[in-house]
Amino acid sequence: MHDPTDPFDAENFDINLSEISKIEGAASLEIKVRNKKIEYLKFSISEWKRFYTQAIQGKPAVAVPQLVARICGTCSNAHLLCSLKAIENAFSVMPSNQTKQLRKLLYFGLLIRDHGLHLYIFALPDIYGKNSILDFDEKDPTQKQLLEDTFEVKEVGNQLSIIVGGRSVHAPNPTLGGFFKYPLLEDLKNLIPRLIGIRSKILTLIEIFAKAPFEMKPIIQPIFSGLTSDDFSFLTGLIKNSAGKAISENEFQSYLDAVIIPYSHARGFKLNGGLMMVGAMSRLNLSKDALHPKTKSELSNYLEFFPSNNIFHNNLAQAIEILHAIDSSIDIIENLNQINNEKLPKIAPRESTGVGVIEAPRGTLYHKYNIDAQGLIKKAEIIVPTGQNQVLMERGIYEQTDKLLSEGAGREIIIQEAEKLIRAFDPCMSCASHFLKVTWK
Amino acid sequence: MIKMGDKNGKLRIGWFSFTCCEDSTIIFTELLNTRWKNWKNQLEFVHAKVLKKSPDAIPEMDIAFVEGAITGDGQEQKLKNIRQKAKYLVAIGSCAVIGSPSNQRNFFNRSQLEEISPILARFKYKEKVLKLSDVVKVDEVVPGCPMNEQIFLQIMDKYLNTLTR
Numbered sequence: 001m002h003d004p005t006d007p008f009d010a011e012n013f014d015i016n017l018s019e020i021s022k023i024e025g026a027a028s029l030e031i032k033v034r035n036k037k038i039e040y041l042k043f044s045i046s047e048w049k050r051f052y053t054q055a056i057q058g059k060p061a062v063a064v065p066q067l068v069a070r071i072c073g074t075c076s077n078a079h080l081l082c083s084l085k086a087i088e089n090a091f092s093v094m095p096s097n098q099t100k101q102l103r104k105l106l107y108f109g110l111l112i113r114d115h116g117l118h119l120y121i122f123a124l125p126d127i128y129g130k131n132s133i134l135d136f137d138e139k140d141p142t143q144k145q146l147l148e149d150t151f152e153v154k155e156v157g158n159q160l161s162i163i164v165g166g167r168s169v170h171a172p173n174p175t176l177g178g179f180f181k182y183p184l185l186e187d188l189k190n191l192i193p194r195l196i197g198i199r200s201k202i203l204t205l206i207e208i209f210a211k212a213p214f215e216m217k218p219i220i221q222p223i224f225s226g227l228t229s230d231d232f233s234f235l236t237g238l239i240k241n242s243a244g245k246a247i248s249e250n251e252f253q254s255y256l257d258a259v260i261i262p263y264s265h266a267r268g269f270k271l272n273g274g275l276m277m278v279g280a281m282s283r284l285n286l287s288k289d290a291l292h293p294k295t296k297s298e299l300s301n302y303l304e305f306f307p308s309n310n311i312f313h314n315n316l317a318q319a320i321e322i323l324h325a326i327d328s329s330i331d332i333i334e335n336l337n338q339i340n341n342e343k344l345p346k347i348a349p350r351e352s353t354g355v356g357v358i359e360a361p362r363g364t365l366y367h368k369y370n371i372d373a374q375g376l377i378k379k380a381e382i383i384v385p386t387g388q389n390q391v392l393m394e395r396g397i398y399e400q401t402d403k404l405l406s407e408g409a410g411r412e413i414i415i416q417e418a419e420k421l422i423r424a425f426d427p428c429m430s431c432a433s434h435f436l437k438v439t440w441k
Numbered sequence: 442m443i444k445m446g447d448k449n450g451k452l453r454i455g456w457f458s459f460t461c462c463e464d465s466t467i468i469f470t471e472l473l474n475t476r477w478k479n480w481k482n483q484l485e486f487v488h489a490k491v492l493k494k495s496p497d498a499i500p501e502m503d504i505a506f507v508e509g510a511i512t513g514d515g516q517e518q519k520l521k522n523i524r525q526k527a528k529y530l531v532a533i534g535s536c537a538v539i540g541s542p543s544n545q546r547n548f549f550n551r552s553q554l555e556e557i558s559p560i561l562a563r564f565k566y567k568e569k570v571l572k573l574s575d576v577v578k579v580d581e582v583v584p585g586c587p588m589n590e591q592i593f594l595q596i597m598d599k600y601l602n603t604l605t606r
């Protein structure tokens with residue numbers, strides 16, 4: 001008999017990670033290895049559901065964006081913006097140009113803060129062989145600088161969201177057709193020097209992730225999918241994928257295949273029956289030419305990495321997106337001459353269906369609401385990025401583990417590499433687990 | 442006041458998340474942007490999954506900051522364990538303090554409950570979602586969705602001041 005708890009047995013062991021660290025929310029990983037072969041491997045999202053799509057049934061559609069923002073702390077403003085877009089589409093509300101520009105700024109603040117959290121706090125310690133960014137050696141000038149950069153970059157993104165949205169998490173100011181309270185132009189203008197100040201820090205970060213010696217290429221290349229636009233805005237565009245398909249937002253229902261994963265609290269998705277991936281790397285694979293001109297001209301060498309099928313290039317892609325968010329934000333703020341206290345439009349509830357699609361930091365986010373004549377929610381469906389990546393994530397861990405076993409790696413290495421790979425996907429379990437499949441017919 | 446701090450004079454802190462959106466975790470990590478320089482010599486994170494790989498066994502600590510509501514039996518046991526290991530337990534954010542919005546299924550009507558019942562059964566959910574004080578003694582609360590930063594900082598300062606006495 002083999003003892004799977006024997007730490008010196010490199011051929012037979014069990015891995016049971018109940019809580020993977022340095023990711024958003026709770027996920028677990030079980031691997032059973034016998035005679036250096038994987039007997040089974042289960043990656044599951046272990047967050048307990050909060051049933052948001054059921055909870056908003058019967059609620060006024062106009063109140064829904066603030067309710068569904070609570071699906072996720074870190075992606076909160078992405079859910080808010082996606083939900084606003086869906087309800088506005090349902091009620092034919094056209095946001096003004098000023099509102100569109102301010103929403104972009106709110107989003108870029110989120111992107112800088114959220115990618116910053118992932119890259120500095122979650123992923124960077126793996127490159128430096130540390131448990132935590134807080135363990136970085138302050139006597140080492142490089143590590144000391146990176147620790148300072150961590151806080152300064154995140155803080156600038158945080159402040160941009162606070163100025164525009166009133167708070168960086170569950171922003172209270174954005175609403176249907178505009179803002180309850182508009183930001184002060186002076187506050188935005190004052191942020192420009194700080195945005196310029198973090199550019200060089202992000203260039204350093206890009207270089208670090210470009211040089212990181214991590215690689216995992218799935219045996220079967222996934223289809224990369226995302227919402228693409230001419231200005232890489234994350235908020236508008238066509239849904240495109242690397243298999244050559246392009247659809248409008250309203251057609252998303254027939255686009256994805258839901259996959260029930262019995263041991264996971266969340267459902268996964270496939271595309272054309274095969275593996276799919278969304279997120280920063282997919283976006284750069286599909287539309288790097290749409291990045292801000294300044295970002296593109298400065299990063300021509302690093303943009304050559306894309307299209308890529310190395311999952312770890314998702315980190316590099318996120319770092320590049322931060323630079324794009326900085327350059328785009330500076331442009332928008334410089335071109336703002338005044339901010340008007342625009343009146344909010346009157347909303348006339350009617351029986352309708354509204355779809356909103358945006359690129360959340362981790363990938364394509366879909367909200368769909370079926371609304372009755374009184375303006376109350378009848379049904380809702382929300383599809384989040386991590387659900388779309390879940391099948392590929394498990395497949396990737398399997399292939400990587402299989403390769404490591406063939407190279408003679410033991411339990412600890414396999415755990416360490418699996419956690420690194422999971423982090424590269426930047427999953428958000430808080431988002432992933434709170435919905436049930438909806439039957440629309 | 443119970444004696445606080447480790448041998449290096451640092452408060453031993455744990456940060457735990459149960460069922461919630463982890464918005465207060467984000468607020469907390471953003472507070473580090475401007476506070477870490479002051480806190481680094483005063484705080485020791487003994488368990489904080491968002492910041493570091495943390496031990497499976499819950500360690501002894503001065504303060505456990507706990508966000509989220511209790512949805513499953515395993516969570517209830519873990520919370521009781523945290524309570525035993527912590528000198529003080531602070532409930533962080535609305536879900537921990539009053540249960541909402543994570544407890545919204547407690548108020549579902551019959552048809553909503555029928556829709557979710559297969560999931561509740563398959564993953565052995567508790568019949569009702571609980572706030573922390575339904576399960577353990579809570580010493581302090583930081584309300585808000587996300588948590589109120591000022592109240593959190595006041596509580597943190599109060600405990601940090603115990604170190605200098």
